[in-house]
Amino acid sequence: MTLHSPHLGEQVHHRALHEDNENWFDMHDTSFGGTGQKAPIADVDDGRLLWLENDFTCYVKKVQASSVASGNGAFTGETFEALLFTTKSTVETTRYLLTQGINYVLTRKPKQRPIEAVFGRVRYMCGGNDMLDARAVDGCFGPNCKIQVRKAT
Structure with missing residues (x-):
């Protein structure tokens, strides 16, 4: 060389x-x-x-x-x-x-698929709507996950 x-x-x-x-x-x-x-x-x-x-x-x-x-x-x-x-x-x-008190973190392969699966199910429950608003999401989550969305005051 x-x-x-x-x-x-x-x-x-x-x-x-x-x-x-x-x-x-x-x-x-x-x-x-x-x-x-x-x-x-x-x-x-x-x-x-x-x-x-x-x-x-x-x-x-x-x-x-x-x-x-x-x-x-x-x-x-x-x-x-x-x-x-x-x-x-x-x-x-x-x-x-x-x-937040976690002793150590492994940065390998962060898991995004469970999050994507939740949003995919919400879209599916809302008729495949990609333009969801808070009311549509509340309508999907409320009965199925027992999650209450606080109303803005």
């Missing part, structure tokens, strides 16, 4: 991006072998949370900005926002649980 390659800077950039991607996917345990990031988080100031919140988020924003500026393969708007949203929600959810 020659150290005078005109593409060396680009190779280093791609390597750093690859390592960051490995760490992010490993923390979220999405079918990746692993780099040791899966240990439980027991401290609100855990280095992995700080890395996600600061380093990774800033790096992704820089990659997006430089990709847009150069016209080369930027994330789609939806992917970019989803990546930032997932990262931020992982950090905030973990910190919230730790401050």
Whole structure:
């Protein structure tokens, strides 16, 4: 390998991006072998949370900005926002649980399907309506789950 390659800077950039991607996917345990990031988080100031919140988020924003500026393969708007949203929600959810007395948190594979199933059932009970209002949801939940929605005063 020659150290005078005109593409060396680009190779280093791609390597750093690859390592960051490995760490992010490993923390979220999405079918990746692993780099040791899966240990439980027991401290609100855990280095992995700080890395996600600061380093990774800033790096992704820089990659997006430089990709847009150069016209080369930027994330789609939806992917970019989803990546930032997932990262931020992982950090905030973990910190919230730790401050509420949970001893440790595993950030792997957050379960969203039960929540989606509840909303799917509500939509189904309301005739497949995707534009639900509070009254329709109350009508579905009230009799089935014994949940009362407080009326705004």
